[in-house]
Amino acid sequence: EAEVAQSPRYKITEKSQAVAFWCDPISGHATLYWYRQILGQGPELLVQFQDESVVDDSQLPKDRFSAERLKGVDSTLKIQPAELGDSAMYLCASRGPEEKLFFGSGTQLSVL
Amino acid sequence: DQQVKQNSPSLSVQEGRISILNCDYTNSMFDYFLWYKKYPAEGPTFLISISSIKDKNEDGRFTVFLNKSAKHLSLHIVPSQPGDSAVYFCAAKGNQGGKLIFGQGTELSVKP
Numbered sequence: 736e737a738e739v740a741q742s743p744r745y746k747i748t749e750k751s752q753a754v755a756f757w758c759d760p761i762s763g764h765a766t767l768y769w770y771r772q773i774l775g776q777g778p779e780l781l782v783q784f785q786d787e788s789v790v791d792d793s794q795l796p797k798d799r800f801s802a803e804r805l806k807g808v809d810s811t812l813k814i815q816p817a818e819l820g821d822s823a824m825y826l827c828a829s830r831g832p833e834e835k836l837f838f839g840s841g842t843q844l845s846v847l
Numbered sequence: 848d849q850q851v852k853q854n855s856p857s858l859s860v861q862e863g864r865i866s867i868l869n870c871d872y873t874n875s876m877f878d879y880f881l882w883y884k885k886y887p888a889e890g891p892t893f894l895i896s897i898s899s900i901k902d903k904n905e906d907g908r909f910t911v912f913l914n915k916s917a918k919h920l921s922l923h924i925v926p927s928q929p930g931d932s933a934v935y936f937c938a939a940k941g942n943q944g945g946k947l948i949f950g951q952g953t954e955l956s957v958k959p
Contacts (some may be wrong), residue, residue, distance in 0.1 A: 739890075766945060777851070777936050777949030778891070791946060801918050826890050834879045836947055838890035 737761045741827050741839035749847050753815035756842045759808070760829030767792075769802055770826040778826055784798065784810060812841050817846045850874050851939050853950035860957050866924040868953050870937030873918065877939040881947065882911060882922050883935045894935075895922070927957045 740759040748754050760767050765786050770778035781800065783791040786807035795802065799818070802811040814821055824843050828836040852871045860866045868882075878899045883891035897904040897911045897920070904911050910923045924931055934954045938947040 741890075744888075768946065775856075775951070777853075777938075777951050778947075779949070780946050783946055799882070829889075830945060833896065834945065835881070835893050835896065836938075838883075841888075841890045843888060 739827055739829055739837050739839035741842055743842055744840060745843045745845075746818050747845045750819055752814040753813065754817050754844065755814075756812045756825050756827075756844075758810045758812070758827030758839060760827070761831065761837055764829035764831060764837075765807070766830040767804060767810050768828045768830070769810070770828065770838075772824045772826060772841075774823075781812070781825075786826065800844075814844075817844075818844050822846045848850050849951075850877075851937060851948050851950040853935075853937055853953050855953050856951070857952045857954045857956070860927045860955065862929055862957055862959050863926045866927045866931065866955055868922040868924075868937075868955065870922075870950055871918060872920075872939050874939070875915075875918070876939065876941055877948075879940040880911070880913060880920050880938070881938045882909075883929075883936045883938060883949075884931075885936060885952070886946065891936055915935075927955075929957050929959050932957050933953060 767784045769781045772778040782802045784804045802812045824841045826841045828838045881896040882894040885891040895909045913920045934952045937950040
């Protein structure tokens with residue numbers, strides 16, 4: 736069964752450093768999402784792409800976060816500079832039939 | 848402003864018994880509801896969904912009930928198994944954009 740691929744699985748960085756996460760959605764899925772999940776809370780949407788276009792980035796902290804999906808396939812989420820409060824799991828998802836979102840395994844970020 | 852709420856952070860059930868997980872929402876424009884299951888250090892996996900035009904959907908041991916007048920949905924697991932132990936997220940989709948809004952999650956523990 737096709738899966739959403741994410742890397743790295745784990746990332747430890749120091750505050751003020753730059754980090755980047757990569758996602759490859761299920762082939763043919765035009766809609767891609769980046770969510771952030773803080774322990775004890777539900778996932779919260781950071782950015783939504785339709786093909787290469789941003790549909791919703793209203794919750795993305797644009798002073799430090801950026802996201803791109805240049806060719807409408809894989810996507811990169813970047814944080815620069817990282818802050819202590821950015822420690823969380825970053826989840827990528829793509830949308831399939833019947834409104835289902837398929838999630839990757841996530842990137843667990845720890846900022847020291 | 849929490850549009851989707853899961854008011855029970857945890858639930859403990861004996862193996863073989865029924866598990867009932869609850870979810871409340873505030874936005875009457877939500878038209879699709881989904882339940883996801885999440886193990887530690889993994890991404891959420893889709894479990895079951897229901898359209899707002901239905902009041903029940905069943906898939907094996909899992910049944911989701913929707914009460915639109917009360918803005919409430921519930922997930923029933925019968926019989927519960929130790930492998931069901933995980934965090935369960937309720938999610939709702941609005942009729943614009945397709946993004947899912949998640950509740951805070953309920954951690955289910957099924958004891959042998």
